[in-house]
Amino acid sequence: MGFSPSFSSSSIGVLILGCLLLQASNSNAKLRPDFYLKTCPSVFQIIGNVIVDELQSDPRIAASLLRLHFHDCFVRGCDASVLLDNSTSFQSEKDAAPNANSARGFDVVDRMKAALEKACPGTVSCADVLAISAQISVLLSGGPWWPVLLGRRDGVEAFFDLANTALPNPFAPLTELKEKFADVGLKRASDLVALSGAHTFGRAQCLLVTPRLYNFSGTNKPDPTLNPSYLVELRRLCPQNGNGTVLLNFDLVTPNAFDRQYYTNLRNGKGLIQSDQELFSTPGADTIPLVNLYSKNTFAFFGAFVDAIIRMGNIQPLTGTQGEIRQNCRVVNSRIRGMENDDGVVSSI
Numbered sequence: 001m002g003f004s005p006s007f008s009s010s011s012i013g014v015l016i017l018g019c020l021l022l023q024a025s026n027s028n029a030k031l032r033p034d035f036y037l038k039t040c041p042s043v044f045q046i047i048g049n050v051i052v053d054e055l056q057s058d059p060r061i062a063a064s065l066l067r068l069h070f071h072d073c074f075v076r077g078c079d080a081s082v083l084l085d086n087s088t089s090f091q092s093e094k095d096a097a098p099n100a101n102s103a104r105g106f107d108v109v110d111r112m113k114a115a116l117e118k119a120c121p122g123t124v125s126c127a128d129v130l131a132i133s134a135q136i137s138v139l140l141s142g143g144p145w146w147p148v149l150l151g152r153r154d155g156v157e158a159f160f161d162l163a164n165t166a167l168p169n170p171f172a173p174l175t176e177l178k179e180k181f182a183d184v185g186l187k188r189a190s191d192l193v194a195l196s197g198a199h200t201f202g203r204a205q206c207l208l209v210t211p212r213l214y215n216f217s218g219t220n221k222p223d224p225t226l227n228p229s230y231l232v233e234l235r236r237l238c239p240q241n242g243n244g245t246v247l248l249n250f251d252l253v254t255p256n257a258f259d260r261q262y263y264t265n266l267r268n269g270k271g272l273i274q275s276d277q278e279l280f281s282t283p284g285a286d287t288i289p290l291v292n293l294y295s296k297n298t299f300a301f302f303g304a305f306v307d308a309i310i311r312m313g314n315i316q317p318l319t320g321t322q323g324e325i326r327q328n329c330r331v332v333n334s335r336i337r338g339m340e341n342d343d344g345v346v347s348s349i
Contacts, residue, residue: 068083142258193287226277
């Protein structure tokens with residue numbers, strides 16, 4: 001779909017108004033959708049404008065921002081730890097295998113945060129920026145709207161080792177995928193199947209696919225669940241011993257749209273990575289009926305996705321006086337203060 005400047009100034013505003021006016025059903029909830037209604041009412045508009053602008057030159061960014069929210073929440077909760085750069089205190093999650101040379105959009109988050117700090121200094125957390133940007137990215141790509149629960153605060157450390165073990169492996173069998181989701185409290189089959197539907201848009205590198213094409217599970221043969229014509233096409237794009245960084249569309253039919261095509265692809269043996277195809281090709285799996293349902297019913301898919309992503313956004317949030325509101329999403333505030341000179345000017349970081 002195309003996006004124009006007029007969309008940013010009009011449609012975004014109308015869509016965001018619903019987010020700001022929606023009241024939480026429980027006024028005592030730690031997170032609530034109207035958290036910034038008085039302190040930063042333009043938060044959705046500001047973040048939405050940055051995304052709309054970026055989409056003009058980078059159609060991948062919507063999927064990339066959604067992925068950042070996912071990779072943040074699965075590692076010690078939704079605390080924006082995935083955004084932290086290396087420091088003397090910890091190694092960045094950006095260096096972990098699931099993120100290295102793969103996770104992207106950090107510069108776009110920087111622009112969002114800079115604009116928010118100008119409009120509402122010290123108010124909006126980086127963790128909430130990720131949650132809001134995920135929602136707007138899905139919405140702009142044709143997906144559902146949901147009330148983003150807000151009020152998260154930012155963590156003050158990164159978890160490199162945990163990022164290497166907690167995030168789902170693209171080569172994992174279904175049993176392992178379920179374990180990873182259950183470890184963070186997402187125990188329903190619908191959580192796994194619906195959130196995996198985020199692969200209805202975005203890209204993956206050949207290095208995540210080539211084992212399926214040439215040496216699946218050490219057999220020196222391709223993955224037998226691959227559609228034969230799709231195998232030929234993937235081998236053309238990812239030749240053996242070729243460039244592992246070549247990008248492939250997760251969804252070969254509607255690569256930039258958030259729709260149910262992903263599930264139709266799975267039913268046709270055209271899931272790009274092994275962990276996706278496992279949802280449909282694992283014999284007797286309870287995920288198969290859900291793939292069948294979502295492939296035929298957009299309403300069912302969108303409803304399940306909204307339910308799952310709201311629950312994912314509630315994984316171990318820092319609230320109240322926990323954590324901090326980072327000034328710069330890449331560094332904790334104490335590091336910024338420590339780098340100020342005697343005149344109170346922040347040195348380059």
